[in-house]
Structure formats: C-alpha cells, structure tokens
Amino acid sequence: MTTFLELTHVSKHFGGVRALRDVDLSLEAGEVHCLVGENGSGKSTLIKIIAGVQAPDPGGSIVLEGREHARLDPILSTKSGIQVIYQDLSLFPNMSVAENIAIGSHMGLPRLANWNRINDIAAKAMARINVNLDLETMVSDLSIANRQLVAICRAMAADAKLVIMDEPTASLTRHEVDSLLRVVNDLKNRDICTVFVSHRLDEVMEIAERVTVLRDGGKVGTFDASEITSRRLETLMTGHEFHYAPPRPGGEVAEVVLAVRNLSRPGHYEDISFDIRKGEIVGLTGLLGSGRTELALSIFGMNPPSRGTIEVSGKPLIASSNRVAIASGVAYVPEDRLMLGLALGQPISANILATVLDSLAGKFGLINPAKRVAAADDWIVRLNTKVSDLENPVGTLSGGNQQRVVLGKWMATKPRVLILDSPTVGVDIKAKDGIYEIVHRLAAEGVGVLLISDEAQEVFYHTHRVLVMRQGRLVSEVDPLSSTERNLQEEIYA
C-alpha cells in the first residue's frame, strides 16, 4: 500500500480554543478509514484542514503524495484528488443530475457552457461506480439516498483519490446504507481511499479497515477494525465506560396506564392492541413507514383512529385533539426536537413551562413570576441540565441539554404516559446516555414510557419489551432478557 496523505503534529487554535492538538493521521490508497469522535472532538476541523479550507497552526507537516506542504488550500486539495462530501451533500437542488456531477466544468474563466461534455462527464462518473440515474432529473426531485449517489459521482468526476464522507448514513434507511456500502467497496477496488466520519458505530465496524478515534481535539489512537468492538469504541470516544444492561423488569402487577385495543386507521395501521404498565418502558420499532409514528400520533390525539379504543389509567380517551390527550395524561416528544419541540429563540424557562402556563396563573389569570421561576428551577434540577441562566434562549444550549428541556416541558404536565419518538437522533453518545438515564428515572417515578426508535440497539438495551411493527401491523414482541439483538433485527427487516 502507498500512503496518499500523511499528517504529523497537526494542531489548530481558534482564538484561545484548541480545536485540534498534535494529531497524526495517515491515509493509504484504497483503504476504508473511519474517523470517529463525539461532537466537538475535532473531526470537522481535521476534515477542513485536509480539504484546505482551514490552515493548521505552524509546526505540523502535511505530506500529500510524497510532497510536503505547510498547509493545503482548496484548489490544491481538489487538484490532488481530495473530495469532501459534507453531510448536507453540497448539491444544487435547482440543477440537473448531470450539471451537479459535472459542476467542475463550469468553473474558471467566462466561456460558453459545453453541454455535451457535461453529459459525457456525468455518464462516465456514474458508470465508474455502477450508478444509473436520469441525467436530466432535477436534484430536488431525488430521494436523499440518490442525492448522495450524485454527490459521490461528483467526487468521481473530479478524479477523487480520497473521498471523505461526513456522516453519510445519518438520514438513510438500512437498505440504502447497504447500497452505499457497496459503492464504497467499488471505490476501494479503484484504489480510492474513503474516510467515513460517523456516529453510528455498528456501521463503522462493518466497513472500516482502520479506525481513528479523536477526543477533545486530541488523537486517542488508530486501531485495526478487527481488534476493536463498538463497545470499546464508545469508551475510547468518551473516556467513560457505559453500562448497557436492560433495565430491571417492570412490575407485572402494576396498574395499566395505557391500554390500546384494536386500534385501526386504514392506510396507517391496522388492529393494534397493547398495554403499558406503570413504570414500564416499552419499545416500539419498525422501518420508516411501518406506521409507528402514525400510531403514536393517534394516541396523542393528532391522527384520529377510525376504529378501536384507547384507555389511560382505565378512563377512555377520545383522542380528538392533543389538548384532550395532554389533559388525560399523555405527553409526546416529537422526532425532530428542534423543529417541533422547542421555540429556539425563547428563554429556557418559557420553553419548559409552555405546557403548564395555566397552573402558574395568579390573580387575573396573569403569570405569577415567583411561581414561574420556582417551577422552572425545579425541572432544571430534576433533569440534571446544565444551564447558566434560565432566561437565555434555548438555542444557546447544547443538543443534549435542549433534549432535556423538551423532556422537562412534557414532564411538567405530570403525564402518566410519555411517548418519545426517536429521542436520540443526532445526539452524541454522552448525551444519549444522559437521555436514557432520564428515561429510566421517569419510569422509576411511575411514568409509562413508549420509546419509538429506528435503531434496534436502542430499544433492545433500554426497554423492558419491544413491540415490532411491519406494514401497519404489530408483528411481534421481543423480550430483551430472553432474546438477542440479532433476533430483533431479523424481526424488523423480515
């Protein structure tokens, strides 16, 4: 193997902050190399230095194809075959597939655009990695997975020798991830080095030959993928040991807080029945489109079922609106916490208390300021959130702490049933762990939790039992204590 790129003693300061300190990294031609680390560990800075977008501090060295450089610049990087596929893919939605792939041929001095050449470049790039998309289609009309292929084809068209993919699987389904991995294999056969930057450790393990772990701007080490497990990676990334034992079983005798019987809504889900008991955490999983989110919304009163009943603590719930559902003790934390769960520009306290303003009213229905501060403080402490000032906008908090504020907002309604839809999407491991801890604490306080997730691992390790949905039906129930994660995977993808 020949070394394509070698970084030694690379550091980077931003003002007084050390984003990267003394990192070494070598990338071989044709290898698949994973770069892992939590948010803020320096991954992005490292990528930007390789892409030439940022200059490293003096003192380090960058050897690119045998030649030493003090820094790279975007043009030199591109010319040498370094292509970065950012998480947002950097495509032009208003332009055709062909133009997106061959965008490089539009660069440079003013001249006439050569459409034949553009189509030619695009077709060749697609052929190289066995992709077949219509050249004339607008990128805005493509699925996310196909857009990703366009981005990879663009890297091909630019004669990439090193392709860096930043969180490429974040928004893909399992099936799409598989075809992406096949493309990466094609790249490998062409002696192109691929760097994967990922949060999803199981995928990292599936594809990588070597893994480099960053933590707090420093390099923890580079490991052969064969000598490492995803559990060990987590420890390396965070510096903490995490214990993923399934929680102790909920009380078989405890009161049923949520009873769903024969619930149907044609086109969404059919004939769903299940119970959740006090203090129980029930997982609900299934592929995208299996009806799990639609079911959750029905329980929360936002997607009226056409048949069947819902009971909360023995009282029937005619879930005609979410106000009714909230009043009867159901709380729902939506999938996209940023879009749906929070008013980012509003103070932390206002966000936490948004659901319980009625209870804070004093004379004349005005909010009593003393009650307000006390109630908000109480939740901050209970959820173990790091906050410097309750009146700061929620947008100033980290992702994990924002998640806690959303939870606090719903917990303030003192729910009997809490529905969490994909609570850990886009959250790094340490923050994830914090969320699980909160969920367990809430269950211990007697709340019945329905945890919805894409990730088999998540529901397997953090719930008492897992319900699996497929094409609108509940197809099986898996008990984590007597089953395996693989078994659950098979139920989901069967």
Add this chain to the structure above:
Amino acid sequence: MPKTIQRWTRSHEFWLLAVVIVLSMFLTAATDSFLTLQNLFDLLTSTSFAGILAAGLLVVLVFGGIDISFTAIASVAQYVALTIAKTYPIGWFGVFFVACCTGILCGLFNAVIIHKVRISSVIVTISTLNIFYGLLIYITRGDYITSLPSYFREGIWWFEFTDSNGFPYAINFQALLLVVAFFMTWVLLNKTNIGRQIYAMGGNEIAAERLGFHVFGLRCLVYGYMGFMAAIASISQAQLAQSVTPTTLIGKELEVLAAVVLGGASLAGGNGSVFGAVLGVMLIAILQNGLILLGVSSYWNQFFVGCVILLAVSATALSQRRRHAGLAS
C-alpha cells in the same frame, strides 16, 4: 422525448403561456383594436422599459439576491448621460457609454456593500434606492431636461413601412433594445458557464463557496449587470418620453419585480427563466392594455394586476406542493 414534453407541460412557463394565449384570444374577440399592428407595436414600445429591467432583475433573483434600487439607478444613469449629451457632442455611442458606466458603477456599489457588510440585499438596495435618488434630487433640484440633442430626439427606425391607412411603422429603438436585453440575458444564463454558476449560487450558496466559486466576482457581475440593464432601460425610456425627469421612474420597482416573479423566478434564488420573465412581462402588459381597450376605468388597473399575480403565484405554489406530496407517497 415524451419525458421532455411531460417536463415542459408541467412547467410554470407552459401554464403562463396558455394564460397569455387565452387572454389574447379573449381580447381579440372582445375588442376591435387589440389585434392590430398599431396596438401591438405600441404595446411593445411601452413595455420596453419594464421589460429590460425585468431581464436584469431576473439575473439578480436567480443568483439569490434582490435589487430594489434599479429605478433610482436608471434615473441617475439617464440624467448623467443626457446632461453630458446636452453640452458635448458625444453621439449615440457616448450616451450609452456614459449611462452604462454610471449604471454599472451604482450596481457595483450595491454588490460591494452587500458583500462586505453581509446584510440582506433587500435592506441594502432599499437604502441605496434612497441614497441614489436623494442625491439625484438634491443635485438636480428636480429639474427636467427637455432640450435633448437632435439625434436623440429622432430615435432610430428600421424597416420603415406604411400600412393601408397611412400609419408609419418600424422596428423602433425601444423594441430593439428590449429584444437585445432578453437575448443577452438568455445567452448569459443558459449558454455560459458564468450563467450556470449564477444558478448554482442561487441554488446553494454554501456549496458554491465550498467548490471555490468566486462569490464576490459573481456578485459584482450580477449587480453590475442589473445596473447595466437599468441604464439601457433608462435610455429607452428617455427617448420615448423625449425628456428626462428625475422623479418619473421611481415607484416602478414593484411592478417589475411582480412581472419577474409572475414569470416563475423564485425570491429564494436558483429558479427562473428568461422565457418565463418574458411571459410575465407580456401578461402584465397585455392585461393593462386590455383593460384600457375594454374601457375599464384605469383606477381598476392595479387591482386586476394584483389579483393576477396573486392567482399565478398561488397556483404555482399549490401545484408544487401537490408534486412534492406525490413524490413522498
């Protein structure tokens, strides 16, 4: 090939063209005077100013920017050019040269402010509209220029001919400039790599920057082009009006903007075509012309124009939503 046809029948331009044709057919049937050579020539001549500006503004919108100041730029450009032409024998070439230089400089001023201060182009160009116009009024004290050089008064006529009633027709100065403006813009946006870079910038500015586009250069080009078109439009208008008044052009910004948006250009950038802009300008012009021919009080004019724009924009938005819903299911 059927795919291309399907794409075309789904496009905004297709529907707009249908509306223009239906409206024209209705006006032909309802009035005697709509489909006469004289009316069509008058229509073309009077649309020249707004049309040329629309060509310039289209480029700015595709780029993802907006310019409100172009009427002020046009006022300044024609005033400067014809003030000089009044005293010095600079000729046609000189008039265009001075006007275009003035227009381009004003446009570049916009580009530099927007780029350096990094604030939204709406705010910048609303400010520069006031700055350019305020300076013009202060310096000229609002005086008209009426004594224009004789070559400018006469204008340019090609292919003169006389119809059976003895009315003279010709490809006049205004019509010619209008056609040239749209043709240049079409070449720029569709046939050059720079035009494609402008589309790319409008589609995804961050991605364009990452790819190493010369963002500042493009911004200067786009706003400079708007200034250039404002200058051309102002000369067309001054020749038609046979005078220069610092105050007449201000207030036409939104009409031009409406025509371009009606033509399918998105205020979010990245979308819009020259053909669409032509149709947008045509629709508004024919509508205004038709209302006059139908004898509708001119007070209703703006009301109807407003309604048509609202309808067109709503129809586009709804059909897009339906398409995306169709994709998702």
